[in-house]
Amino acid sequence: MTPAPRASTADSELVTSPLVIMAVRPDGFEGVWAVSRLSRGRLEWRTDDGEGEARMDAFGMTPQGDHVLRVRTEGFRPGATVQVRAVTDAVAAPGAQHVSAWKTVRLADGSAESARIAVWNDTHQRDDTIRALDAQTPAVDLLVWNGDLCNDWTTPGEFVSTVLSPAQRDISADRPLEVTIGNHDVRGDWAFQLQDYVAMRDGRPFSAVRIGPVACVFLHTGEDKPDAHPTFRGRVAFEPLRAEQAHWLREEIARPEIRDAPYRLVFCHIPLRWTDETPADYDRDGYDWFSRMSRDAWHDALVAWGAQLIVSGHTHEPALIPADATFPYAQVVAGGPDLDAASPEAATWIDVRADPEALRLEMRTLDGALVLAETLTPSESVRPFSGWRSPGATRSGRGGAPTPPRR
Incomplete structure (x- = not known):
C-alpha cells in the first residue's frame, strides 16, 4: 500500500x-x-x-x-x-x-523455526575493516555489534560517523542492529552522549529478545578496571550497574520465551572466562582480560537459566573455552580490528545459524578462513512455546498506529 x-x-x-x-x-x-x-x-x-x-x-x-x-x-x-x-x-x-x-x-518472532545472527566486534573506528565486514556479512535476523565501536570519545563530533554511518555505510540494511557496549565505548569525556545514538529495548544497556529458537541476552560488562581506578576520574559507576543487571537477569530468565528457548546465548563485550585468569595488577597498568566482577554477579543466574554460550570480544584474540563442571557455559571470544587476515589481531565475524536440530556457530576472518566452530544441541529443558499473544489488527489510514498489546 x-x-x-x-x-x-x-x-x-x-x-x-x-x-x-x-x-x-x-x-x-x-x-x-x-x-x-x-x-x-x-x-x-x-x-x-x-x-x-x-x-x-x-x-x-x-x-x-x-x-x-x-x-x-x-x-x-x-x-x-x-x-x-x-x-x-x-x-x-x-x-x-x-x-x-x-x-x-x-520483527522478532520466537515461534519461527530458524534464526540467523551475525556478530562484529572491536572495530575501533577502522573504516577499512568495517567496509570489509559489511561486504562479507549477509542479510540476517540480527547484527550484533559486540562492543568497542570506538577508541575513546575524546571529541563530541564522532558519534554519527562511528555509530550511525560507519565508513559511510548503511550497516542496518537487511540486518537490524544490536549494539552492546564495550569498555572503549565508555571512555573519554563525551562517552556519556553515546546513549543518545544507541537505541535499547527498555532504555537500559542490557536486554533480551527471542529470535526464532534462540534466546539472546545482551549484557554490559563495563570497564576493565574497578570503578575507583584513577584513570576514570569518577566518570563511571559500573559496579552498581552489574548489580542491577544481576537483579534484572533473575527476572528476565523467568519469562517463558527466554526460559524455554532451545538455544540460550549471552552477548557481552568482555569475556566472562579466559584462558589465563591471573588477577590483574591495576597499579602497574594491568587490566581485565575477562570480567571477573561481571561473572561473580551473574554466574548463578546464568547457570540456573542454562546459558549455553557466552559470545564476547575485547581480547582481540580468538578463543573457544569449552563448558566444564564449574562453568557449564562455553565462552567464545572473537578477533580484533585489523583488516589483514594474517595479523595477530585480525578482524573476524561470527555467523550463527539455528534450526530445530542444532545451533551452528562459525567464526571467520575477512578472507573467509574458518577460525573456529561450535555446535549446540537444543537445551534439555525446552518447553513448547506458543508465541506471543497477537496485538490484534492495526488501524488503517494515514496517521493511524498499531493497536498496542494489553499489558
Whole structure:
C-alpha cells in the first residue's frame, strides 16, 4: 500500500546518516538517524495489515533534536514484515524536508523455526575493516555489534560517523542492529552522549529478545578496571550497574520465551572466562582480560537459566573455552580490528545459524578462513512455546498506529 504523494521541499543536507534500525522486538523497533540542525522527525510505516505513522516520544512531543532523532514503533505482530521510512522537517525552515528511502524490517518472532545472527566486534573506528565486514556479512535476523565501536570519545563530533554511518555505510540494511557496549565505548569525556545514538529495548544497556529458537541476552560488562581506578576520574559507576543487571537477569530468565528457548546465548563485550585468569595488577597498568566482577554477579543466574554460550570480544584474540563442571557455559571470544587476515589481531565475524536440530556457530576472518566452530544441541529443558499473544489488527489510514498489546 503506497502512501498518497505530498508536496515537500527536499533538503539533502538536513539528514546526515541512513535511517538505522535498532533494538528489534516482537512488536516493533526503533529508528535512529542523524540531522544537521534542529529538526522534527517521524516514521511512516506500511505492512500487509495497513499503514500509519510513529511520531510521538515518551513525553508526548514530536521527536526532535539538533544532532540525532529517535522514534520508537510498537504494536505490530511478531514476525511482521514492516516497510519504514523517516520523514524529517527542519524547524527553522518551514517546507525543508527530507524523506528517506523505504527500508524493510522483519520483527522478532520466537515461534519461527530458524534464526540467523551475525556478530562484529572491536572495530575501533577502522573504516577499512568495517567496509570489509559489511561486504562479507549477509542479510540476517540480527547484527550484533559486540562492543568497542570506538577508541575513546575524546571529541563530541564522532558519534554519527562511528555509530550511525560507519565508513559511510548503511550497516542496518537487511540486518537490524544490536549494539552492546564495550569498555572503549565508555571512555573519554563525551562517552556519556553515546546513549543518545544507541537505541535499547527498555532504555537500559542490557536486554533480551527471542529470535526464532534462540534466546539472546545482551549484557554490559563495563570497564576493565574497578570503578575507583584513577584513570576514570569518577566518570563511571559500573559496579552498581552489574548489580542491577544481576537483579534484572533473575527476572528476565523467568519469562517463558527466554526460559524455554532451545538455544540460550549471552552477548557481552568482555569475556566472562579466559584462558589465563591471573588477577590483574591495576597499579602497574594491568587490566581485565575477562570480567571477573561481571561473572561473580551473574554466574548463578546464568547457570540456573542454562546459558549455553557466552559470545564476547575485547581480547582481540580468538578463543573457544569449552563448558566444564564449574562453568557449564562455553565462552567464545572473537578477533580484533585489523583488516589483514594474517595479523595477530585480525578482524573476524561470527555467523550463527539455528534450526530445530542444532545451533551452528562459525567464526571467520575477512578472507573467509574458518577460525573456529561450535555446535549446540537444543537445551534439555525446552518447553513448547506458543508465541506471543497477537496485538490484534492495526488501524488503517494515514496517521493511524498499531493497536498496542494489553499489558
